[in-house]
Amino acid sequence: xxxxxxxxxxxxxxxxxxxxxxxxxxxxxxxxxxxxxxxxxxxxxxxxxxxxxxxxxxxxxxxxxxxxxxxxxxxxxxxxxxxxxxxxxxxxxxxxxxxxxxxxxxxxxxxxxxxxxxxxxxxxxxxxxxxxxxxxxxxxxxxxxxxxxxxxxxxxxxxxxxxxxxxxxxxxxxxxxxxxxxxxxxxxxxxxxxxxxxxxxxxxxxxxxxxxxxxxxxxxxxxxxxxxxxxxxxxxxxxxxxxxxxxxxxxxxxxxxxxxxxxxxxxxxxxxxxxxxxxxxxxxxxxxxxxxxxxxxxxxxxxxxxxxxxxxxxxxxxxxxxxxxxxxxxxxxxxxxxxxxxxxxxxxxxxxxxxxxxxxxxxxxxxxxxxxxxxxxxxxxxxxxxxxxxxxxxxxxxxxxxxxxxxxxxxxxxxxxxxxxxxxxxxxxxxxxxxxxxxxx
Amino acid sequence: xxxxxxxxxxxxxxxxxxxxxxxxxxxxxxxxxxxxxxxxxxxxxxxxxxxxxxxxxxxxxxxxxxxxxxxxxxxxxxxxxxxxxxxxxxxxxxxxxxxxxxxxxxxxxxxxxxxxxxxxxxxxxxxxxxxxxxxxxxxxxxxxxxxxxxxxxxxxxxxxxxxxxxxxxxxxxxxxxxxxxxxxxxxxxxxxxxxxxxxxxxxxxxxxxxxxxxxxxxxxxxxxxxxxxxxxxxxxxxxxxxxxxxxxxxxxxxxxxxxxxxxxxxxxxxxxxxxxxxxxxxxxxxxxxxxxxxxxxxxxxxxxxxxxxxxxxxxxxxxxxxxxxxxxxxxxxxxxxxxxxxxxxxxxxxxxxxxxxxxxxxxxxxxxxxxxxxxxxxxxxxxxxxxxxxxxxxxxxxxxxxxxxxxxxxxxxxxxxxxxxxxxxxxxxxxxxxxxxxxxx
Numbered sequence: 001x002x003x004x005x006x007x008x009x010x011x012x013x014x015x016x017x018x019x020x021x022x023x024x025x026x027x028x029x030x031x032x033x034x035x036x037x038x039x040x041x042x043x044x045x046x047x048x049x050x051x052x053x054x055x056x057x058x059x060x061x062x063x064x065x066x067x068x069x070x071x072x073x074x075x076x077x078x079x080x081x082x083x084x085x086x087x088x089x090x091x092x093x094x095x096x097x098x099x100x101x102x103x104x105x106x107x108x109x110x111x112x113x114x115x116x117x118x119x120x121x122x123x124x125x126x127x128x129x130x131x132x133x134x135x136x137x138x139x140x141x142x143x144x145x146x147x148x149x150x151x152x153x154x155x156x157x158x159x160x161x162x163x164x165x166x167x168x169x170x171x172x173x174x175x176x177x178x179x180x181x182x183x184x185x186x187x188x189x190x191x192x193x194x195x196x197x198x199x200x201x202x203x204x205x206x207x208x209x210x211x212x213x214x215x216x217x218x219x220x221x222x223x224x225x226x227x228x229x230x231x232x233x234x235x236x237x238x239x240x241x242x243x244x245x246x247x248x249x250x251x252x253x254x255x256x257x258x259x260x261x262x263x264x265x266x267x268x269x270x271x272x273x274x275x276x277x278x279x280x281x282x283x284x285x286x287x288x289x290x291x292x293x294x295x296x297x298x299x300x301x302x303x304x305x306x307x308x309x310x311x312x313x314x315x316x317x318x319x320x321x322x323x324x325x326x327x328x329x330x331x332x333x334x335x336x337x338x339x340x341x342x343x344x345x346x347x348x349x350x351x352x353x354x355x356x357x358x359x360x361x362x363x364x365x366x367x368x369x370x371x372x373x374x375x376x377x378x379x380x381x382x383x384x385x386x387x388x389x390x391x392x393x394x395x396x397x398x399x400x401x402x403x404x405x406x407x408x409x410x411x412x413x414x415x416x417x418x419x420x421x422x423x424x425x426x427x428x429x430x431x432x433x434x435x436x437x438x439x440x441x
Numbered sequence: 442x443x444x445x446x447x448x449x450x451x452x453x454x455x456x457x458x459x460x461x462x463x464x465x466x467x468x469x470x471x472x473x474x475x476x477x478x479x480x481x482x483x484x485x486x487x488x489x490x491x492x493x494x495x496x497x498x499x500x501x502x503x504x505x506x507x508x509x510x511x512x513x514x515x516x517x518x519x520x521x522x523x524x525x526x527x528x529x530x531x532x533x534x535x536x537x538x539x540x541x542x543x544x545x546x547x548x549x550x551x552x553x554x555x556x557x558x559x560x561x562x563x564x565x566x567x568x569x570x571x572x573x574x575x576x577x578x579x580x581x582x583x584x585x586x587x588x589x590x591x592x593x594x595x596x597x598x599x600x601x602x603x604x605x606x607x608x609x610x611x612x613x614x615x616x617x618x619x620x621x622x623x624x625x626x627x628x629x630x631x632x633x634x635x636x637x638x639x640x641x642x643x644x645x646x647x648x649x650x651x652x653x654x655x656x657x658x659x660x661x662x663x664x665x666x667x668x669x670x671x672x673x674x675x676x677x678x679x680x681x682x683x684x685x686x687x688x689x690x691x692x693x694x695x696x697x698x699x700x701x702x703x704x705x706x707x708x709x710x711x712x713x714x715x716x717x718x719x720x721x722x723x724x725x726x727x728x729x730x731x732x733x734x735x736x737x738x739x740x741x742x743x744x745x746x747x748x749x750x751x752x753x754x755x756x757x758x759x760x761x762x763x764x765x766x767x768x769x770x771x772x773x774x775x776x777x778x779x780x781x782x783x784x785x786x787x788x789x790x791x792x793x794x795x796x797x798x799x800x801x802x803x804x805x806x807x808x809x810x811x812x813x814x815x816x817x818x819x820x821x822x823x824x825x826x827x828x829x830x831x832x833x834x835x836x837x838x839x840x841x842x843x844x845x846x847x848x849x850x851x852x853x854x855x856x857x858x859x860x861x862x863x864x865x866x867x868x869x870x871x872x873x874x875x876x877x878x879x880x881x882x
Contacts, residue, residue: 155615164610174596174868180604180878183515189630191880318777371870374877383873422865427615428810433826436815437621 117294119306126309126318130280130367130417131289136202140218143276145255150275152251152425153268158241160231162187163437167272170224171199173422176371177279182379186224187232188441193345195379200419201367203277205324210377211348212327212362217273222265228441235265240435242268247428281368281417289414297414304411307404312396316363322415324365330376331359333397336390339380347377370413384409558735560747567750569761570728571721571808571858576644581659583715586696591716593692593866594709600684601672604626604878608713610778611665612640614863617812618720623820627665628673629882634786636820641860642808645720646765651818652789653803658714663706669882676706681876683709688869722809722858730855738855744851748845753837757804763856765806771817772800774838777831781821788818811854825850 134142138187155161157166159248170184170192171177177198179185184192194210208220224230225238240246242263252262255271286305288296295303308314317323328349330341348360361377374380375387385405392400400408447626536662575583578606594600598607611625612618616641620626625633625766635651643649649661665671666679683689683704694810696712727746729737738746749755758764768789782800789801803817815821833841842847 157613158621162626164626169605172598175598176870180599182878185603185605185880189880286881329857373871380876419867423866424863425615426860429617430814436823437623439626441632 003243016387020030020179028209060286086113110299120292120294122309123156123288123305126314127286127290127322128320129290130204130282130284130320132203132282134280135275137203137218137277138216138268138323142277143255145251146271146274147278148275149248149251149255150271150273152248152427154275155425156427156436158427158430158434159233159238160187161233161237161435161438162231165198165231167221167224170196170230173199173279173419176200177202178372181374184230186230186310187228188439190229192227192229193342194377195374198365198368198372199276200279201365202320203280204319205362205365206326207362210361211351213221213351217276218266221269221272221276221378232441237435238265239263239266240433244431244433244435245428246431272294279420281419284367284417285414286411287417297411298408300410301414302411304407304409305414307400307408309400309413311392311400311404311408313391313408316395321365321367323363326363327357327360328363329358329360330394332395334394337393340376340378340390342378345377366412366415368416368419370409371417384412388412446655458699461663492721503506503798560743561730561733561735563750564746565731567755567759568727568731568763570731571642571645571723571725571761573723575719575721578659578714579719581656581711581714583697583718586692587712587715588719589716589862590689590692590696591712591714592863593689593868594713595716596866597868598711599875599878600666600674600679600878601628602674602678602879603672605863608640608662608665611637611671614640614720614860617641617809618643619813622815627671628669629880631670633668633670634783636815639806639813640717641720641722642762642806643765644721645760645762646803646806647767648803651802652792654792658717659707659710662710662713662717673824673882678876679706679709680704681874685874685876686869687872687874701872718862722860725808726855727852737865738852741848741851742855743852745848748849749843749852752833752839752841752845752849753848754832757836758807762806762808764804767804768798768801770799770801770834772835775835777835781817781819781831783819786818807853807856809857809860811850811857824852829853832850 005148012129136142140146154167157169159162159166170179170186172179177200179198181195183194184196188191197208197210202217202220205213208214209223210215213222214220225233228319242252249263252267252271255274256262256267260268285296285301308317316326318330319325323421330336330347335341346358348357348362349355351357364376368383373384374382375384376390381387381390385402387404388408389400392398392405453556480661486868511620577583579589595608598610600607611620611627613620618641620638622636624635627633638649638651643658647653649655649658650664651829655661663676666674667676683693690704693708693712696715697703697708700708703826726737726742754765757767757769760766771777771788776782787799789798789803790796792798810816811825814825815823816825817831822828822831828868829846829849830841833839833846
């Protein structure tokens with residue numbers, strides 16, 4: 001049994017390791033995209049790192065289990081700040097590789113935890129505050145020009161073939177980065193199959209979409225644009241639209257000065273990724289607590305946090321995003337009602353074709369979860385307390401009583417962070433060359 | 442013949458006067474709402490003021506025709522600034538009435554025009570710059586609390602019964618205050634019958650909608666919410682939704698402290714009106730020109746302005762909003778193509794039931810028109826030059842050549858003002874009492 005873990009946690013970690021081991025080429029099969037390799041810790045002879053597990057998970061896992069990490073890769077963050085999260089990541093140049101020993105990490109964590117209560121120490125082993133600097137993006141250095149362009153694209157409905165659906169339609173930044181639900185409505189008033197995931201803090205997820213089929217946000221951004229039930233457009237429609245407006249062409253040139261042409265579907269997606277990477281929500285009460293402010297949570301929230309860890313919720317909902325890192329079946333212990341888990345939607349199975357991935361979904365990240373009802377991929381539960389109760393039953397085999405549900409919901413309310421100030425963008429003006437809207441299917 | 446007017450202008454002014462005279466109760470029949478009375482100049486014994494004509498029009502008309510205005514009413518603007526527009530309006534208290542003589546107005550205008558070119562002087566007699574202070578709103582004093590609340594309501598899709606359509610969906614502030622067109626798309630992907638009018642500077646219009654059926658923005662705001670092809674909601678849905686969120690209830694209490702209950706459909710509309718009244722776009726090149734900067738327009742734009750006045754466009758498109766004040770048939774001289782003027786849409790006739798109002802529409806306000814293709818109530822023309830050519834033919838009986846169309850379009854481009862900075866609002870979080878979205882009809 002691994003030190004520091006409950007039986008339930010061990011069960012889930014063992015499952016993760018087994019899942020990884022069963023796939024002979026880790027990232028392709030496990031994460032769905034080979035590029036994830038760059039974000040995982042390198043396997044070494046003296047530890048068996050589960051390939052495909054993001055470094056956030058792996059770091060957390062190793063720290064708690066006492067496994068020595070020989071080498072780890074980090075990208076440069078977009079600013080010169082020298083601290084990410086708990087201050088244990090240091091960066092000294094672009095794409096620099098640096099050896100980090102777990103001993104030094106643990107020393108730092110320990111020194112910060114001196115004289116703190118046990119609950120805070122336990123929490124720090126499982127969760128991490130939202131970094132004070134924005135995270136680095138693989139293959140896409142974030143610049144102000146790219147972010148500003150990406151913001152316009154995110155809000156521009158002319159990307160869709162109807163001219164009225166923007167990214168913000170379903171990922172509304174004013175309502176927690178999601179739409180009204182239960183599932184999204186797109187071109188032709190078609191209902192999508194799943195609840196819109198939030199864009200806030202999505203940069204911290206191991207992969208994007210409920211089934212993790214996109215390895216990152218730039219890959220994700222290309223999906224809804226082309227989905228017939230969403231924006232119903234094509235890459236050609238997107239580039240024609242953007243090329244028709246000089247202001248956009250100029251902004252692409254500034255954002256991608258080395259690319260010819262600078263306007264492309266790839267760069268469109270990269271600009272959106274750059275903007276979305278800025279959509280983090282730091283300074284939630286729970287972040288303040290993890291950073292040492294014991295009074296940032298009230299007594300009920302602390303009771304909820306303790307339950308969240310003791311009952312096993314934190315086995316999956318952990319790391320920076322309190323989830324978003326692993327894949328598990330919806331229904332580890334018991335099968336949810338068909339209303340919550342429509343049998344036609346087999347989740348990650350469609351991505352991997354592995355029988356073991358039937359009804360498997362990426363663990364929901366719980367940052368700002370109180371802003372984002374309705375819950376689950378089916379969007380069928382409108383109350384946070386009810387969602388907590390269901391998760392206890394079908395994932396952990398635990399029937400939570402009213403007080404426990406209420407306490408955990410109180411803790412989840414402490415995950416609501418500071419939403420960014422966003423100036424609504426004034427968009428380039430269409431020209432006679434801009435494709436006119438089309439409402440038909 | 443009235444001094445200073447072309448034959449065409451005289452024809453149109455005479456028609457306006459005749460229209461007014463034909464209605465025995467002016468505002469009800471002519472404007473459609475009795476409340477407009479408060480915004481028109483009082484008739485006196487020595488001049489025949491066309492009842493129902495807004496004071497903007499009347500002032501412009503009197504100044505040019507040399508008619509003496511005995512008495513005029515102005516509301517207090519929302520700030521303490523002592524200047525509106527050309528500096529000829531002064532306000533000394535809430536809802537204060539003050540006598541203003543045309544002599545003093547003309548004196549002011551003349552002194553500003555000294556040493557300016559004839560074109561500028563002529564333009565000043567017809568047009569007015571966007572006021573430096575925000576305009577006063579009848580029956581709805583504008584406060585910061587009301588504006589902030591109205592902004593949230595304007596962007597909140599949960600006002601619609603589907604939960605995904607907000608005011609901003611069709612009046613997108615990022616694209617000139619309109620949607621992609623040709624006409625709007627609403628609940629159930631239904632196509633509306635007309636092009637969305639812009640909300641920018643709409644506070645300067647004599648009435649709202651293409652047919653002027655709403656006397657002001659607070660009346661307008663109640664329309665799309667309830668229209669089955671737009672938001673498809675009810676006043677009950679709106680108030681239930683707002684009452685379900687404490688943050689909204691608190692904001693209504695602050696915005697309407699004297700009302701019990703403060704949350705009401707009327708106050709919802711008033712808050713939106715307050716926000717929309719701030720959506721003015723001052724400092725366009727043409728405003729700078731009217732304010733005395735002769736180089737604010739380039740030579741082509743000046744040529745376009747001269748044509749705009751000489752050809753008769755400014756007979757209807759005049760005042761602050763370069764339109765938005767009068768009603769005229771679409772097709773004064775010749776009938777437009779049925780594609781541009783669908784025979785099923787009889788315009789203002791539906792409001793007044795007067796045969797003379799068949800195919801009559803409110804004159805389109807031309808502020809920021811270059812941002813707002815496609816054009817006309819049918820939204821069937823995508824090029825500004827083409828729209829200018831059509832207007833010349835069917836409204837003025839003039840076939841404009843390529844250069845003339847191009848010059849006038851250049852002038853119209855000088856009507857693009859400074860769009861306001863708008864921080865995208867973070868909306869109150871739904872609760873278990875918030876009505877869930879409904880997509881059915």
